[in-house]
Amino acid sequence: MNILVIGCDQVGAALIRDLERIGHDISVVEKDPEQLKRLDAFDDYTFHGTALVGDPTDPDTLRRGGVENCDAVAAVTEEDSVNLMAAQLAKNIFRRDKVICRVSDPHLQILYHKAYELETICPTVLTEQSVFRALSK
């Protein structure tokens, strides 16, 4: 699959590595060029995809990142509002079917899942559940 990843912090970089390892073609859009250096910092992996520095809430940036021809989009920057806007651009403006959005605020996650039908992942909830499970063993 062609996958557009938005954001290259620790989550984004690890995601890109894992997706490339199982054979997907990755294009990444990141606002901060410093963050892209993470892709070169792995010992056992080299990035082969396309990286683009730009504002992911700008439709032209997404277009240059290949949003029109990709099979899936993952908006995983550290900022909820950036992810929510980029994901809605991908889903509602560029009509991508598979769009995954990282949302740290659990309230926002529920709202956007229910009212805006976005596929959302909430790291806060996942962490809490993991810790809870670890403690209740």
Added chain:
Amino acid sequence: MKVCIAGGGRVGMYLAQSLLSHRHKVTIIEPQEALCRTLADTLDIPVICGDSLSFDTLRTADVASCDAFVAVTNTDETNLVACQIAKREFGVNRTVARASNPKNRDILHTLGVDTVVCGTDNLSHILEREIETDTIRQLLSLGGGTASLNEILLPEDFQFAGKEIKEIPIPGDAILVSITRDTEFIIPHGSTVLLPWDRLLCLTQDDTLHLLMDAWGLSSHK
């Protein structure tokens, strides 16, 4: 009317003052504490110090009871998400967002914001016109900045001078409203003749104005 403003920067503050002077009830949400203090000292209104995307903050600001929610922070994505929360979670009827990036103006509207105002766009249109030529002056911005009423001063070497209006090309959607010639005021018809130094009032769509200026040889960068 009760209005909640997200973003207490310059735009938010002037908007609040203007709404207050029209006797509306205003609440401001602003994350920076120092700015909140200035706002609270300057305006006699509730200022909520917090993140405008936090449900708790929005609840404290009693957004659910507002008739309108206006997001004027300097990031478009914050304005979008704040308006969407106000609408879907708190049931605010009327949402207004500021778009800094002109490309986001239509997009924010498509994504559910009722009214989108693009300051950059409006301002750059006005500046562009002022810089482009001194023969044209915008008098009134219409249709949310998509159209305008303009005054055009025909130059001494106007290429269609002495011609009737019906012989002159008028591209796109434009209406010549009136002509002021010295002290004479003329409502133009097809057979009215245009002369140098005429002042025309012209109603146009913004994309049409360029076409008109080009067709009449009035663009300064010839």
